Amino acid sequence: xxxxxxxxxxxxxxxxxxxxxxxxxxxxxxxxxxxxxxxxxxxxxxxxxxxxxxxxxxxxxxxxxxxxxxxxxxxxxxxxxxxxxxxxxxxxxxxxxxxxxxxxxxxxxxxxxxxxxxxxxxxxxxxxxxxxxxxxxxxxxxxxxxxxxxxxxxxxxxxxxxxxxxxxxxxxxxxxxxxxx
Numbered sequence: 795x796x797x798x799x800x801x802x803x804x805x806x807x808x809x810x811x812x813x814x815x816x817x818x819x820x821x822x823x824x825x826x827x828x829x830x831x832x833x834x835x836x837x838x839x840x841x842x843x844x845x846x847x848x849x850x851x852x853x854x855x856x857x858x859x860x861x862x863x864x865x866x867x868x869x870x871x872x873x874x875x876x877x878x879x880x881x882x883x884x885x886x887x888x889x890x891x892x893x894x895x896x897x898x899x900x901x902x903x904x905x906x907x908x909x910x911x912x913x914x915x916x917x918x919x920x921x922x923x924x925x926x927x928x929x930x931x932x933x934x935x936x937x938x939x940x941x942x943x944x945x946x947x948x949x950x951x952x953x954x955x956x957x958x959x960x961x962x963x964x965x966x967x968x969x970x971x972x973x974x975x
Contacts (some may be wrong), residue, residue, distance in 0.1 A: 801881060801882050801885045802869050802882075803889060804831055804839075804867060804885075804886040804889050804890070805889065807831075807867040807868070807869065808867065809833070809837060809865045809866075809867060810865065810866050810867065810868065811864070811865065812832070812852070812856065812863045812864050812865060812866050813856075813951075813954055813955055813956050816957060817955045817956050817957025817958065818956075818957060818958055819849060819852050819853055819856065819958060820849070820852070820866065820868070821849065823847075823848035823849040823852065823868055823870070824847070824849040824850075825847055825849070826847070826848050826849070826868075826870045827844075827845070827846050827847075827848070827870060827871050827872075827873075827874050827879075828844065828845065828848045828868050828869055828870035828871055828879075829842065829843070829844040829868070829869050829871075829879055829882040829883050829886065830842070830843060830844070830845070830848050830851065830852065830866055830867065830868045830869075831866065831867045831868075831886055832852075832855060832859075832862065832863055832865070832866055832896070833864060833865035833866065833867075834861075834862050834863075834864055834865075835864045837864075837865055839890050839894045840859070840862045840863075840894050840895060840896045841855065841859075841862070841894055841895075841896025841897060841904050842883050842886050842887050842890075842894060842896075842897055843855075843883065843897075843904070843905075844879035844880070844882070844883050846874060848868055848870065850974075852866060853958070853960075853974060854973070854974055855904060856951065856956075857908075857947055857951075857960060857962075857972070857973075857974060858903060858904060858906075858907075858908055859896070859903060859904055860947060860950050860951055860954070861950070862896070869882055907966060907971040907972055907973035908943065908947075908971065908972040908973070909970060909971060910936065910939045910940045910943045910970050910971070910972060911936070911939070911970045913939065913943050914939055918935065918938075918939050921935050922935045922936065922939075933968045936967070936968060936969070936970040937967045937968050939970070940962075940966075940967035940968075940970060940971070940972055941967070943972060944962055944967075944972055947960075947972075948960060960974065961974065961975045962974060962975060963975045
């Protein structure tokens, strides 16, 4: 049998540090199709997903949920097949015994750009909602909130030893969203 039809048990795969000794995300998954399971510091499953480029997906998840991304397990496949990928994803979630938080109520935090509007300080909210502000002034406030949140994320990742250059999409900032370019 090929790896296309085998569904490896999640428990049988090795834990890989999310950020390696050289401060990089596991580069061996660049351009690889596969299923991945993300674990927190205590190796508790947080999210299971699949991707056409596991490396890029891991990078996205790291900026969206940095405090939850400490370990990863990955199963790659040679040919893209949504059915195979979904079967592995479902088997791993089943093996876990419960739906990980990132696949349940918190899925949007793992899969959507960061909405900085919900992270505004009371001062930023007051500034944003100031009746004297026109649309341009509101956009400026939102961009500054996005820059603050971006700086906080980068500082946290730098503190964990990440050496990878992270570039956020500047066009999304004025919409109050943070996502990788």
